[in-house]
Amino acid sequence: MTPTTSHHEEAPGRVERVGIVGCGLMGSGIAELAALAGYDVRVAVSSPRSLVTGRDRVFTSLDRAVRAERIGADERDAALSRISFTTDLIDLADRHLAIETIAEDKTAKVELFALLDKTLEDPAAILASNTSSLSITAMASATGRPGQVLGMHFFSPAQRIPLVELIPSLHTDDAVLARAEEFVTVGLGKQAVRSVDRTGFVVNALLVPYLLASVRMVESGVATAENIDRGMVLGCSHPLGPLKLADLIGLDVLHSVARALYDEFKEPLYAPPPLLTRMVEGGVLGKKSGRGFYRYA
Structure with a gap:
């Protein structure tokens, strides 16, 4: 299955529109990775300054990949056309998958998941955290859809490292975990390992x-x-x-x-x-x- 931006009827539960919250090293890397894979990507950041620095980080990384001959100029331009940036979380309302990449602060992440739960309109949308150590169950419990929350831990640089850890919480539905794994392995071309929800994962x-x-x-x-x-x-x-x-x-x-x-x-x-x-x-x-x-x- 290859993601596409053509105007066809969406398959129920299929991930086509991806939201990223945060555009530091991890957020920008995941955004670049998803855009290169063909997904419609929207990145939400906390301030106009973060928007400028995050966008520059993505553009610079893609240019570097062209110079290193890992991708062609046409692939870079196509990826850039699929990425948009916003300072308003409400602009992620239409996303099928939202990946949180903010700083490792449990209180901030829990508060963000409560907001994302209210923001995403698709009842089947998946909420994922890129945390490397914090409780997925705590984040899931802050939402009204705990079965659709899981950890999706990428490694830096996300564009290059082939592994992603998938961490279901005590509440994550099996079907949601399967959809997330399909996104990671088929959609992004990564390898996935699963871990129980314990600090540090695997x-x-x-x-x-x-x-x-x-x-x-x-x-x-x-x-x-x-x-x-x-x-x-x-x-x-x-x-x-x-x-x-x-x-x-x-x-x-x-x-x-x-x-x-x-x-x-x-x-x-x-x-x-x-x-x-x-x-x-x-x-x-x-x-x-x-x-x-x-x-x-």
């Missing part, structure tokens, strides 16, 4: 303790960031060392996920090391801030 429950252990090694002077990364790349055939990966993810994101894991499980291996906390407090957030465990141009 990937971060394994990845975060590993990344935190590498931070603790730097903190205690066992080895430099460069030597730790070199050891894991050359000794374990990892494509990227843990500290470069932490910088790429964002040290603030890593800190937030670690705190959520520790709050839920109270296991010491999930506790953010003091060095990570101080770096986040100081605005040293990794590649996006120009400095983390490495410096970036």
Whole structure:
């Protein structure tokens, strides 16, 4: 099944119009991915400034993909024609699927899901969260359609990483999970893994303790960031060392996920090391801030 923008009669329950809430690195990446796959994409942001920066981020990424010869100029232009931007959430009213990509703040996400529930007109519309650590059940419980809420966790950069985690809550209908999986695998061409609704899901429950252990090694002077990364790349055939990966993810994101894991499980291996906390407090957030465990141009 290939999504299309032609004026044919819509199949019941079929996802054709996608809404994205937020246009940071994840939101812009998912918007680009869906538009390239042929979906009608509308991105809702919180301010005119966010609209400009988000739109520029999408345009720049697509231009970069053309220069790298991953897509043609005609594909870029077609994708851009399918993406629109708004500062008013009501403009997502006609969407079949809304994907939330705002910051990892449980209160803000729960409030947003309550608003999306009132905004989306299609009674079969799916509400998805790109959270990497927070409770899907809590978000679902804020809506009048908890059976249609699930987690849809993309990995950065969403355009390139082939995996998406699908996380049903205690309430998610099986048919909704199947439709979401079809969108991810058939529509977007990704691979999907399912997880129960627990903090960290599958990937971060394994990845975060590993990344935190590498931070603790730097903190205690066992080895430099460069030597730790070199050891894991050359000794374990990892494509990227843990500290470069932490910088790429964002040290603030890593800190937030670690705190959520520790709050839920109270296991010491999930506790953010003091060095990570101080770096986040100081605005040293990794590649996006120009400095983390490495410096970036």
